[in-house]
Amino acid sequence: MNTGNSRIFKKLAENRFTTPLFLISLDEIERQYKRLKDAFKGRARVFYAIKSNPDREILGFLAWLGCDFEINTSGELGSVASLGRGCINSAPVKDIESIRVMHRWGVEHFAFDTVGEFEKLALHAPGCYVYPRLSVSNEKSIFELSGKFGMKGNDAVHALDIAKSLGLRPAGVTFHVGSQCRSVSNWQKGIRESARVFKACREKGIELSIVNIGGGFPIHYSNNHIGIESIAEPVLKWVNEYFGNNVELWLEPGRFISGPAGVYFTKVIGVKNGKGGHYAYVDGSVFTGLMEALQEQGEFPYKAEVLGKAGKSAKYKVFGQSCDGTDIIFNELSLPELEAGDVVAIYGTGAYSYAYGSRFNGLRVPQIAYLRGRKLIWRK
Numbered sequence: 519m520n521t522g523n524s525r526i527f528k529k530l531a532e533n534r535f536t537t538p539l540f541l542i543s544l545d546e547i548e549r550q551y552k553r554l555k556d557a558f559k560g561r562a563r564v565f566y567a568i569k570s571n572p573d574r575e576i577l578g579f580l581a582w583l584g585c586d587f588e589i590n591t592s593g594e595l596g597s598v599a600s601l602g603r604g605c606i607n608s609a610p611v612k613d614i615e616s617i618r619v620m621h622r623w624g625v626e627h628f629a630f631d632t633v634g635e636f637e638k639l640a641l642h643a644p645g646c647y648v649y650p651r652l653s654v655s656n657e658k659s660i661f662e663l664s665g666k667f668g669m670k671g672n673d674a675v676h677a678l679d680i681a682k683s684l685g686l687r688p689a690g691v692t693f694h695v696g697s698q699c700r701s702v703s704n705w706q707k708g709i710r711e712s713a714r715v716f717k718a719c720r721e722k723g724i725e726l727s728i729v730n731i732g733g734g735f736p737i738h739y740s741n742n743h744i745g746i747e748s749i750a751e752p753v754l755k756w757v758n759e760y761f762g763n764n765v766e767l768w769l770e771p772g773r774f775i776s777g778p779a780g781v782y783f784t785k786v787i788g789v790k791n792g793k794g795g796h797y798a799y800v801d802g803s804v805f806t807g808l809m810e811a812l813q814e815q816g817e818f819p820y821k822a823e824v825l826g827k828a829g830k831s832a833k834y835k836v837f838g839q840s841c842d843g844t845d846i847i848f849n850e851l852s853l854p855e856l857e858a859g860d861v862v863a864i865y866g867t868g869a870y871s872y873a874y875g876s877r878f879n880g881l882r883v884p885q886i887a888y889l890r891g892r893k894l895i896w897r898k
């Protein structure tokens with residue numbers, strides 16, 4: 519979202535709203551969802567990974583658009599249980615209570631990447647559908663997941679065989695190429711490995727029907743990214759080549775749907791000439807919703823601007839308000855010369871942001887507001 523001229527941005531520039539504030543554009547959520555569906559030519563079923571932003575307005579809106587959901591734990595179930603949409607679980611390792619609750623509430627599809635996990639599933643979600651999480655390349659993804667999750671194709675075939683003997687229903691496979699993925703070939707390798715698992719399973723009399731290619735679809739920050747159409751087109755080609763029409767293609771986007779919808783507004787509360795340059799301190803913090811800046815140590819490529827200000831710029835190190843030395847939002851960012859009271863807009867902050875937020879240091883939890891058309895709706 520980049521609506522620099524809207525009347526809301528104007529009011530923020532005039533300091534007529536308090537900060538920090540997350541503004542979420544529901545129009546942008548709709549655009550991203552439809553763009554993804556169109557890019558995959560209506561061939562893919564979309565399960566929004568709610569961990570990226572479990573905001574109830576976003577979830578309700580996506581349900582209304584016809585989107586299904588992917589949850590990680592039973593703790594996320596409460597947000598979607600009443601929405602009447604499909605819900606799957608793709609976390610390879612879960613606690614028993616989570617499995618029980620999800621199963622009781624009708625979740626039927628579960629991932630695993632260890633034998634111990636499907637033993638738990640056989641006991642606490644008997645008869646459920648299972649799919650192994652394959653280990654695939656996460657090369658060139660900003661956030662790698664392959665170091666933590668995944669199993670080799672051969673092990674997955676063996677595991678599905680045992681799972682079947684325990685009364686579970688082998689459904690397909692899943693993988694994740696890493697979040698904000700910048701290499702299309704990761705998907706190709708994953709699809710090729712999935713096809714091998716399908717073939718080996720068929721030889722054992724196990725018929726699989728689902729390839730869940732996870733999330734990882736990148737969005738635009740301040741640097742280059744691959745457009746979704748340039749991912750979907752080859753992915754559809756590989757799926758056709760390796761599977762023909764006999765497969766259900768599932769996607770679990772998180773960042774792609776929620777990321778572009780968010781703008782974080784934070785106010786400058788102090789400036790000084792620090793060691794080696796200009797410092798700016800803002801009323802927001804990595805701990806109240808910019809966790810990816812913390813994970814990337816001030817190098818996350820968010821795009822930012824100062825509202826209503828142009829002119830001579832300087833390079834700023836931008837710190838959050840907490841006492842923590844790691845509370846660095848930008849190591850170096852060119853901004854017009856700042857003074858206390860200026861409002862900085864940080865774009866592309868709808869994903870993995872306020873879902874992480876804490877009250878560390880007693881910091882103010884950001885307000886949340888939504889944009890739909892010309893309407894501004896405050897979260898109650």
Ligand SMILES: Cc1ncc(COP(=O)(O)O)c(C=O)c1O
Binds near residue numbers: 697733734770
């Ligand atoms: C199992 C699973 N599916 C989907 C996602 C969403 O990934 P992304 O936000 O990169 O699309 C994640 C993110 O960690 C995940 O763990």
